[in-house]
Amino acid sequence: MTLYIKNMVCGRCKMVVKSEFEKLGLHTISVELGEVELKDAITETQKKILLQNLQTLGFDFIDDKKSKAIEKIKNLIVDLVHHKNNELKVNLSDYLVENLNQDYSTLSNLFSEVESTTIEKYFISQKIEKVKELLIYNELSLSEIADILNYSNVAHLSNQFKKITGFTPTYFKQLKNKKRIQIENL
DSSP states (O other), X not given: OEEEEETOOSHHHHHHHHHHHHHTTOOXXXXXXXXXXXXXXXXXXXXXXXXXXXXXXXXXXXXXXXXHHHHHHHHHHHHHHHHOGXXXXXXXXXXXXXXXXXXXXXXXXXXXXXXXXXXXXXXXHHHHHHHXXXXXXXXXXXXXXXXXXXXXXHHHHHHHHHHHHSSOHHHHHHOSSOOOOOGGGO
């Protein structure tokens, strides 16, 4: 049995969700971003308790087909940008089609309809958040960050960063209150 869960965006989320299942004595086969595969069926009572516990932690169940598809798209993009730097060189549409086995235009139209933004804009917002994170850590040069995130050059990264944040990367680095947005709120 597979349950789909909204707002799982990182490894820590997977650990927290797995822990909630274990607290109820539910045995998981796998816990991935946005979905949990269970060994056995779950009772309605267990599902209610689990839902309450997950909602307290900022998660929720996804029941309808559209929401599941949107959450899968978001999770693939988050995973790609924040955890699979070396794979950023692939074409985003090809990556999504390959992982979701659906036509890109269908995915794109659905995403735009439900989220009121495009897949590409969501992808860019994730990349900019990753840039912010790397700038805050102050361990890499802007050129290295551009390379890691597969920007064609530093100017492209800087222009996109300024368009999204209103600041240049250099100015952002100098800010005392560096505001990052939680991934699930993008």
